[in-house]
Amino acid sequence: MSRVGLWVYLGLLIAAVILIGWRLKDGLPLDTNVVAMLPQSESAEWVVRAEAAERAQGTDQLIVLVGNANFETARAAAQMLGKTLVDGGVLKSLQNHTGQSTFRHMSETLFPHRTGLLSESDRRLLMAGQGQTLIDRAMVQIVSPLSLADAEVIRRDPFLLLPNYLAAGAENSSKLQSRANVLAVEEKGVWYVLVRGRLAGNPFDKGFQTRALKLFDETTQQLVKAHGDLKILKTGAVFYGEHAYRQAEDEAGFIGVISLVGIILLNFLVFRSFQPLALILVAIASGITGGLAVTLLFFGSLQMLALVFGVGLIGISVDYAFHYFCEKFGSGAPTAALRARAVRSGLTLGLVSSVLGFITLALTPFPGLQQIALFSASGLTMAYLCVLYLFPYLDRATPFSHGEKLLAASMKLHDFWWRKELRGGRILLIGMLVLVGLFGATRITADDDVRRLQSLPQELQAEEQAIRYLAGVDNQTYRFFVRGSGAEEVLQAEEALALDLEALRASGAIGNYRMISQFIPSKARQSENRALVDRALMPQLEQHMAALGLAGEQPYPRVDQPLTLDQFTGEGMPELISQLRVYGTPGIVVHAVMLSGVKDREALARLADKSGHIALVSQADSLSKTFGAYRVRALIMLGIAYGVVLVFLSLRYGVMGALKVMLPSMSAVALAPCLLALMGEPFTFFNAMSLMLIFAIGLDYALFNRESAGHRQRRAMLANGLSALSTLLAFGLLALSDTFAIHAFGLTILVGITLAYLLAPIAADTKNPMTEPL
Amino acid sequence: MKRLFCLLLLFLVSGPAGLAPAAPQTLKEGEALMGRFEQARYLRGFEKPILSEGVFFLMPKSSLIWQTETPFFSRMVIDDEGLSQSVGGAEVTRLGFKQFPGFKLLRETFENSLGGNWQSLEELAGAKLIPAADGKFSLRFTPQASGLNLPFAYLNFSIGDFLEMVEIVKSNGDRDVISFSEQRIAPVEEVKAAAQSARSAQP
Numbered sequence: 001m002s003r004v005g006l007w008v009y010l011g012l013l014i015a016a017v018i019l020i021g022w023r024l025k026d027g028l029p030l031d032t033n034v035v036a037m038l039p040q041s042e043s044a045e046w047v048v049r050a051e052a053a054e055r056a057q058g059t060d061q062l063i064v065l066v067g068n069a070n071f072e073t074a075r076a077a078a079q080m081l082g083k084t085l086v087d088g089g090v091l092k093s094l095q096n097h098t099g100q101s102t103f104r105h106m107s108e109t110l111f112p113h114r115t116g117l118l119s120e121s122d123r124r125l126l127m128a129g130q131g132q133t134l135i136d137r138a139m140v141q142i143v144s145p146l147s148l149a150d151a152e153v154i155r156r157d158p159f160l161l162l163p164n165y166l167a168a169g170a171e172n173s174s175k176l177q178s179r180a181n182v183l184a185v186e187e188k189g190v191w192y193v194l195v196r197g198r199l200a201g202n203p204f205d206k207g208f209q210t211r212a213l214k215l216f217d218e219t220t221q222q223l224v225k226a227h228g229d230l231k232i233l234k235t236g237a238v239f240y241g242e243h244a245y246r247q248a249e250d251e252a253g254f255i256g257v258i259s260l261v262g263i264i265l266l267n268f269l270v271f272r273s274f275q276p277l278a279l280i281l282v283a284i285a286s287g288i289t290g291g292l293a294v295t296l297l298f299f300g301s302l303q304m305l306a307l308v309f310g311v312g313l314i315g316i317s318v319d320y321a322f323h324y325f326c327e328k329f330g331s332g333a334p335t336a337a338l339r340a341r342a343v344r345s346g347l348t349l350g351l352v353s354s355v356l357g358f359i360t361l362a363l364t365p366f367p368g369l370q371q372i373a374l375f376s377a378s379g380l381t382m383a384y385l386c387v388l389y390l391f392p393y394l395d396r397a398t399p400f401s402h403g404e405k406l407l408a409a410s411m412k413l414h415d416f417w418w419r420k421e422l423r424g425g426r427i428l429l430i431g432m433l434v435l436v437g438l439f440g441a442t443r444i445t446a447d448d449d450v451r452r453l454q455s456l457p458q459e460l461q462a463e464e465q466a467i468r469y470l471a472g473v474d475n476q477t478y479r480f481f482v483r484g485s486g487a488e489e490v491l492q493a494e495e496a497l498a499l500d501l502e503a504l505r506a507s508g509a510i511g512n513y514r515m516i517s518q519f520i521p522s523k524a525r526q527s528e529n530r531a532l533v534d535r536a537l538m539p540q541l542e543q544h545m546a547a548l549g550l551a552g553e554q555p556y557p558r559v560d561q562p563l564t565l566d567q568f569t570g571e572g573m574p575e576l577i578s579q580l581r582v583y584g585t586p587g588i589v590v591h592a593v594m595l596s597g598v599k600d601r602e603a604l605a606r607l608a609d610k611s612g613h614i615a616l617v618s619q620a621d622s623l624s625k626t627f628g629a630y631r632v633r634a635l636i637m638l639g640i641a642y643g644v645v646l647v648f649l650s651l652r653y654g655v656m657g658a659l660k661v662m663l664p665s666m667s668a669v670a671l672a673p674c675l676l677a678l679m680g681e682p683f684t685f686f687n688a689m690s691l692m693l694i695f696a697i698g699l700d701y702a703l704f705n706r707e708s709a710g711h712r713q714r715r716a717m718l719a720n721g722l723s724a725l726s727t728l729l730a731f732g733l734l735a736l737s738d739t740f741a742i743h744a745f746g747l748t749i750l751v752g753i754t755l756a757y758l759l760a761p762i763a764a765d766t767k768n769p770m771t772e773p774l
Numbered sequence: 775m776k777r778l779f780c781l782l783l784l785f786l787v788s789g790p791a792g793l794a795p796a797a798p799q800t801l802k803e804g805e806a807l808m809g810r811f812e813q814a815r816y817l818r819g820f821e822k823p824i825l826s827e828g829v830f831f832l833m834p835k836s837s838l839i840w841q842t843e844t845p846f847f848s849r850m851v852i853d854d855e856g857l858s859q860s861v862g863g864a865e866v867t868r869l870g871f872k873q874f875p876g877f878k879l880l881r882e883t884f885e886n887s888l889g890g891n892w893q894s895l896e897e898l899a900g901a902k903l904i905p906a907a908d909g910k911f912s913l914r915f916t917p918q919a920s921g922l923n924l925p926f927a928y929l930n931f932s933i934g935d936f937l938e939m940v941e942i943v944k945s946n947g948d949r950d951v952i953s954f955s956e957q958r959i960a961p962v963e964e965v966k967a968a969a970q971s972a973r974s975a976q977p
Binding site: 150181 | 817824826845848857859864878879880921923925942952
């Protein structure tokens, strides 16, 4: 049996190594996109799809402002930077056009349809019979010294319908102006020239990030050398992603090193031998290899958070090795085979309960946490196989002759729970825990704000803010999605929504809004507009032309076909329209409506509630809502996991016996959030997920207490102590992380595992010890 | 005597060149300008130019008011926010500089030329005022040559004490000629009051 186990272990290990080698030939496919680890939002399916499509549009941009007191210097440096980034394969293309050719194309496309294109205010004037106001406006604009209407426009559109339609729709919030074929802005004597482009790779791919950052840094350094005082402001997902990766790498490195050093020290202090350390490292390596291979096999890439968390796996996989080597104390198991046999029951029950816990974790829809669960479950299985089937072949040393003091010391905790004379202390401790728990429970505050998820670097945020200020770009947090079965239906829905938005704008609830129908009205609206123009303006045309000195044919020929969105494709499509045209498949078309200066979110929410075809979207809000929902769901899953384990353990211990084994773990899970609340920590989704790990690890401690009896009790208590210490070294250190999610994991586990270890001896049953191995 | 003759000769030789035309007037702090304008828009293919005339009031760094009296009354105000046009007291157009950043440059060009701030325009145009034989100056500003995207091919300024005439030529051949007269410098408050009074005079 043990030989079969060894071959299974070796076969899996070789397969894992081959798989990792194959997957890593192009570098570690590490994904630093924290949003990618989140579940899809709880919104309707069409909103989810539209959000995904919009996200894909938004994250692959790189924006840089190059500043210098001299415009030409800033321009030359910006152009050089843009060219180098394109030539170096960082940017697919530069969006350095000033929008003039697109605007010209748009004007030309709209021109034949000018009588069907009216701004909302012009429509109202015509409907109110105030056509003369539009005629006066045309006259004023024509005689203005700043008139932009040339002879051709005036002759073909003497009412200046199209220029005014375009002007009404041209809400240009940007301060950037077109100068010498670049977009630039002057601020306090410094000219800033824009470099903007679409990335040629995935901004969250580590390899691409490294290449992009290297080229960017090298080029900007060269430009500073060549041009002197240049101010470079940058923003884009690639910069944030790279920072997140670096932070994770630094933290993983730091935590991993401390964890390893701690384990090595523990090993020498306790075992006083090199062999256990070497074999423990083999168990750790097996665990990480198995975890990494299975994660790469199922997911293709590795989430940043899974990597950091995977480092923590060291703390658990080493537990099994500790239990094995603690069997070398005393004379209970003189041979390696007996040692493996002695720990098999505890290890198997511990592994099965942990894997059951991780499977429950994998049922959550968070891709990142699914990876963590898969990484941990497969890693632990490999470590389990390594300890039970490889260790006996490599462990040739004789049992330890030292360790009596350690074994005696580790029993002090056990004695505290089982010695009659310490009953008072136990009651006092339990009373205190109950009181502290109850008080803490009243202080628990849930916090699901996604903005706490990631600690964004201040420097990059400051640069982004500076770019927003200089370019005059508002941070548009809210927008509507409008759905229809086709473009015409969506445009009509937008026009209906515009009536409400106009009222909100007038009341100051919102600053402004942008929608496609402001440029391309629905066919129905165009038809209405033409009828209005025919009725209210055309009778005045002859007189108006005479006043201008215009003679000749009627300037407004009849239009047979209305303007449609399909007339704008590819390069000719204005950027705003391509941004707002979010999603389209046969049967479902979704447009976005951009909102700026939102002061009354509730008013917008009420508008969205009026129709199932309109959704108010805010990525931060929807993610926060999702976190809240899944925080509750995680707790429900935890309850389910306890139920599954209760059934499993009842097979061996009976229902009451199983409940007793689960009591330490359940108490730790219940008390940890209460103690965290007393420390001022909020209860988030990540704390809830950490409870899952406390459940699994806490069960291990209790199971080893339950499975060991007599002299083995001492060895199990020592192994539990070593396991708890190493787990705290690995996971507890995560509490130091700057990434909120990781910090929350670490701190919860620090508190929870301490409690689980302290309460674990309760699971022992000195009257009915388990004498039969599993 | 010989020395006097030499001095006289030197004066005669250098005289015409040394008699530089008087520099155009520049508005000082606290001063504003008002005057009249006549504008002719020559539109390609139109039988006759579109003529208009009226008064203007320039309050530097504050606003420019352009009030047309013929062929009909209208008023244009350009301030820090943008441009607004009204007929009979009712606003018919409002364009913000935020919407159209290019308008800001046009406003500055107008304000600098009317207010005699020629140095700024020389820098923008990359050219110097050219003295003319009649003691006046001229300046040509070609936006494209300065790397600017403005809807004009070039602007020709004729300058005496003040801006006397500007010709705005578009690339399609359209041409605006605006002549200025009766310019008067006065304290800002006085010009403001005059602008207010002109506004009240509208029918």
